[in-house]
Structures are given as structure tokens and as C-alpha cells.
Amino acid sequence: MIQSENFELPEPISDLNVLVMGAGLMGHSIAGVFAGAGASVTVHDVDPRALEAVPEKLGKQLVTVGADPAAANRVRLAATLEAVAPGIHLVIEAVAEVLDVKQELFARLGTLLPHAVLATNTSVFKIGEVARHTSHPERVLGTHWWNPPHLIPLVEVVHGDSTNPAVADSVARLLGSVGKVPVHVRKDTPGFIGNRLQHGLRRCRSSKPEYATRRRSTSWSATALGCDCRSWDRWKMPTMWGWT
Numbered sequence: 001m002i003q004s005e006n007f008e009l010p011e012p013i014s015d016l017n018v019l020v021m022g023a024g025l026m027g028h029s030i031a032g033v034f035a036g037a038g039a040s041v042t043v044h045d046v047d048p049r050a051l052e053a054v055p056e057k058l059g060k061q062l063v064t065v066g067a068d069p070a071a072a073n074r075v076r077l078a079a080t081l082e083a084v085a086p087g088i089h090l091v092i093e094a095v096a097e098v099l100d101v102k103q104e105l106f107a108r109l110g111t112l113l114p115h116a117v118l119a120t121n122t123s124v125f126k127i128g129e130v131a132r133h134t135s136h137p138e139r140v141l142g143t144h145w146w147n148p149p150h151l152i153p154l155v156e157v158v159h160g161d162s163t164n165p166a167v168a169d170s171v172a173r174l175l176g177s178v179g180k181v182p183v184h185v186r187k188d189t190p191g192f193i194g195n196r197l198q199h200g201l202r203r204c205r206s207s208k209p210e211y212a213t214r215r216r217s218t219s220w221s222a223t224a225l226g227c228d229c230r231s232w233d234r235w236k237m238p239t240m241w242g243w244t
């Protein structure tokens with residue numbers, strides 16, 4: 001059980017073993033952040049095609065951020081959870097946003113990796129819900145990254161009701177060391193901070209059209225939130241909100 005006030009993830013980062021669950025849009029990019037910083041990274045996905053695509057995607061990503069693309073070749077790919085080598089310190093879960101799936105995974109991870117910190121990238125579920133069937137909820141927390149993770153600095157570090165604060169602090173320090181800007185969210189409510197601000201801006205836009213009528217306004221709002229217009233454009237949000 002991790003309840004010590006002095007919990008620390010291994011340092012230097014070359015001693016850190018990270019497992020990223022899910023090789024999709026978020027997962028592969030998060031894996032690249034840690035691989036580029038020198039951590040030992042394993043990526044697991046149930047879809048073999050998603051796994052196969054990881055090295056090429058990571059190579060491109062690492063070039064984009066000015067890191068050594070050779071780090072992509074050091075990322076291990078695991079087709080099953082059982083194939084993941086022991087000694088994982090940190091799991092970042094970025095599988096589909098389905099509560100049952102996440103709960104089952106966190107239950108299995110609690111058994112398979114009894115000493116690892118388990119972080120979910122959920123955007124909507126309470127951390128306590130994701131951790132409901134896990135044996136050690138004190139080492140479960142949220143790390144809510146923004147798309148694309150290798151470019152957007154903000155990561156919300158979300159404390160569940162049972163999360164050991166020392167674990168959350170340690171994860172936040174790690175995120176800072178890989179170039180991210182961690183923000184602690186100490187209340188476990190769906191939507192966290194960034195999504196709530198976005199929705200607040202949306203309401204503001206609806207009621208006060210003069211606040212944001214041009215694309216430049218979209219840029220300003222997105223930048224202020226640590227977000228990025230490109231991902232918003234991808235979601236067609238500016239169009240939905242009448243900001244184009």
C-alpha cells in the first residue's frame with residue numbers, strides 16, 4: 001500500500017518504466033512524451049493495427065518536437081497485459097472512454113502491477129469510479145492530457161477521494177520534468193477544470209456574442225486554456241459555436 005507522505009517515482013527518468021494503455025490518438029502521443037524524455041516505455045493495445053502504427057507515429061512526433069526519433073524504436077509494444085514486463089512504475093491509461101472497460105482494466109492492473117501508480121486520462125469519469133474495483137485506490141489518479149499531448153503543456157492532475165496526495169505530487173513533479181505544466185485538481189468532479197472553463201466560455205459566447213465573434217477570439221480562448229485551436233478545428237467546435 002502506498003500511503004507514505006514521501007512517495008517518489010524513480011529518478012532520474014531513465015530509471016522510470018512507464019506503461020501506456022491504448023495506442024490511439026492520445027496514448028501514442030503520451031508514450032512519445034515519456035520516450036523522448038528518456039523513460040523506458042511500453043505501449044499496450046488490444047488492436048494489433050494500432051500497436052503496429054506506433055513506431056512510425058512516434059518517429060514523426062519526436063522529430064516534430066526536436067527529440068531524437070531513435071527513441072521511437074526503444075518503445076516496447078505489448079499485445080497483451082500479461083506480456084508487459086514487471087517493474088512498471090507508472091501506468092497511463094488512454095483506452096476508449098467506456099467506464100466498464102476502464103474499471104475492468106484498473107482491477108486487473110491492481111493485481112498485475114501491485115506497486116505501480118495508475119493514472120487515467122478520462123475526460124469525464126470521476127477518478128473514484130474508475131478506481132472502484134481496484135485493490136489500491138490510493139495510487140489511482142487522473143492525468144488529463146490535452147490533444148495533442150506532445151504539444152499542449154497543460155495536464156490536469158486529478159485527485160480521487162482516495163488518492164494519496166504524495167502520489168499525485170510525485171506524478172506532477174514528473175510531468176513538470178518532461179516539459180508539461182501540471183495543474184492539481186483536488187476535487188473529484190467530472191469535467192475537472194479545463195473542460196468546465198471551455199463550457200463556461202461557450203455559455204458566455206452564447207449569451208454575449210460580442211465577446212467572441214472572430215477566429216482570433218477562438219485562438220485567444222484556446223491559448224488561455226492551454227489548448228490549441230487545431231484540435232478545436234478538428235472537432236469543428238468553432239463552427240458549432242459560430243466562431244468562424
Ligand SMILES: NC(=O)c1ccc[n+]([C@@H]2O[C@H](COP(=O)([O-])OP(=O)(O)OC[C@H]3O[C@@H](n4cnc5c(N)ncnc54)[C@H](O)[C@@H]3O)[C@@H](O)[C@H]2O)c1
Nearest residue numbers: 022024025026045046047050094095096097121122123147
Ligand atoms: N481525443 C481527445 O482529444 C482526448 C482528450 C483528452 C482525453 N481523452 C481521453 O483519452 C482516452 C483515449 O482517447 P483517444 O482519443 O486516444 O481514443 P482512441 O479511440 O483514439 O484510442 C483508444 C485506444 O484504446 C484501445 N483500447 C480499447 N479498449 C482497450 C483495452 N481494454 N485495452 C487496451 N487498449 C484498448 C483501442 O484499440 C484504441 O487504440 C479517453 O478516455 C478519452 O476520453 C481524449
